[in-house]
């Protein structure tokens with residue numbers, strides 16, 4: 312899997328994916344469905360990093376990382392046409408590499424308890440399941456050996 316920093320074309324692609332994706336749209340369509348307007352200004356912060364992922368078949372999805380004081384918060388996405396081919400697992404492995412490269416010591420993720428695919432991805436990547444947060448999401452954490 313390859314990654315390249317998020318740019319205008321990538322942001323428009325993210326919006327196209329979310330517009331045609333009821334699953335992703337229900338989870339975070341309010342933000343990434345309006346990526347050009349909402350994500351662009353956040354990417355200007357030194358703590359925020361976005362990447363478009365791809366492989367030999369083309370664009371796969373995206374990674375959004377915010378790293379503050381060595382603590383990384385991740386959101387990741389595989390576009391609907393590319394799901395269930397192991398790319399979620401590949402994406403989270405890429406997240407670990409990117410977060411380590413950026414100096415993070417821990418990665419955090421919050422997932423709806425009904426999001427079976429994301430739960431499977433995080434559990435098999437070795438994330439530890441913590442308690443529910445105030446929004447009813449399950450919190451996960453991975454300690455990095457940076």
Ligand SMILES: CC(C)(COP(=O)(O)OP(=O)(O)OC[C@H]1O[C@@H](n2cnc3c(N)ncnc32)[C@H](O)[C@@H]1OP(=O)(O)O)[C@@H](O)C(=O)NCCC(=O)NCCS
Pocket residue numbers: 334335338385386387388389390393394395396397398399400401420421422426427428429431432
């Ligand atoms: C979560 C997501 C990234 C998984 O991507 P993916 O490429 O389909 O994942 P994989 O093919 O690597 O599958 C990983 C595991 O999830 C399981 N899985 C995938 N989709 C599933 C589904 N709809 N229902 C049940 N299990 C599912 C797979 O079977 C696999 O587990 P297994 O190896 O034990 O069989 C993708 O579904 C997605 O982008 N969803 C919308 C956004 C999202 O939820 N992001 C994470 C929140 S931060």
